[in-house]
Amino acid sequence: MTALKKYQRLECSGLWRENPQDQRREVLVRFGEATLILSDPKSGEALSHWSLPAVERINRGEEPPVFAPGSESTESLELDDPDMIAALEAVRAAVKAAIPRPGRLRGLMLGGTAAGVVALALFWLPGALVRHTASVVPPAQRAEIGQRVLDDLVRVTGAPCDNQLGLQALAGLSERVFGPVDTPILYVLPEGVDAPLHLPGDVIVLPRRLIEQSNGPEAVAGAALMERLRSQSSDPMLPLLEHAGLRATFQLLTTAELPDTALAGYGEAALRQPPLPLADAAALAAFETAQVPASPYAVAVDPDGSVTGGLVENDPYKGLAPSPLIPDESWVALQGICSA
Structure with missing residues (x-):
């Protein structure tokens, strides 16, 4: 790529x-x-x-x-x-x-590569093989894998909410928070999602409840911002390949193909993964860079402040009234993104 x-x-x-x-x-x-x-x-x-x-x-x-x-x-x-x-x-x-095609020469080349990788794998720990494979997956293939995981996830949650005005508002919020270049793709799932999560390929999933129960777009923006930070702190391909197993990881490394069977059930497994803890300093820096107040997000996900109290206390926009992230009519549309 x-x-x-x-x-x-x-x-x-x-x-x-x-x-x-x-x-x-x-x-x-x-x-x-x-x-x-x-x-x-x-x-x-x-x-x-x-x-x-x-x-x-x-x-x-x-x-x-x-x-x-x-x-x-x-x-x-x-x-x-x-x-x-x-x-x-x-x-x-x-x-x-990236899709393997039959052919004797290709088979010989892949066979030689496979033999070499197997020899190396004898000396590597399984974790090293997973990390190496994750490091060489190109961005476009990560995005394709992320979409396949999303397809697996919707078997549990239902299809992503797709009200057109809501989708436009969601895209506008994403661009406001992350900028116009390489903006992550945000999805809102209707049920079965209790907390935001991220998938390979810069895909961020938000729960319907967070949007419908928030008083403004700042909490939603903060949730997306934190998931982007988590995806940058720890490669989301790593838990996926650990779920897929060494055989599928080896296949991805040698043929650039990840079988559907390796991804089966990963969407549901991702829902059960606890969120990666983030240091307050890193989180606050991200909020300040994006010009998003931290308190609305912190209160929305942790009302008693036992985990996110530091974000409220040190919010760079505490006591200030920053300009709206999106127009009021866009926020109304976003809250109706799951309506028919």
Whole structure:
């Protein structure tokens, strides 16, 4: 995926539809490390985030090209910028290249690689093999794996909430907190999720309860901010590969393929993992950098202050009234993201 670095921060205009029956709308399209960000060219408000490995062309053989974030999506994006089209095609080629194909020469090469890795594995601890494999998984494949884990997770929680106005508000909040480049993709799940969690590929899952019971977007923003910090503090691929087992980890290392059976049940297991503790100093620095007050989040997740009291006491915005993270109407829309 190193060939894709030349496309980072690439921007162009495009024509976007939320649903097939809607009129096309001009948007600004930004190419990130693992996401495609669509925003309003006038206001800069984020309208949608797409996972790059999920993007596919839906009108092969026709011009201009039209893309969608997966075959089941109702959204579509028409592009005429040759650089952006080339970037998306390069992503698809990279994803396909990760799929092993039959062939004698390839088999011999993989066999030789496998033998070498097995020899090394005799001297490595299993944890070392897991850590090494996690370190070489490229960003686009991490995003693809994260989406597969999300698919496994929704078997327990139900499909992500998808009210269109709510999704736009959620994308806007994410961009406000994390900035316009390589913004994580946020999902709200309707049930079965008691606390925020993160998945590989910069995917952050938020519980419906947190949004509906919060008095403002600051608590939601804080939850997303803390999960991003946790994902940066400890590679989310590590617990996933430990769940998958050494055989699947070895297969990922040697063939760039992770079987579905290795991911089965990991979504539910991730729900049971306790959140990684974070030092108050690191958390407060993240809140200050993002210009988000820490107290609303701290009170929302720990009302008695037994764990997050330090965040309240040392909140960099304590006693101040920072500007709203998103407009009031966007917050109302976000609270209704799980409504039909």
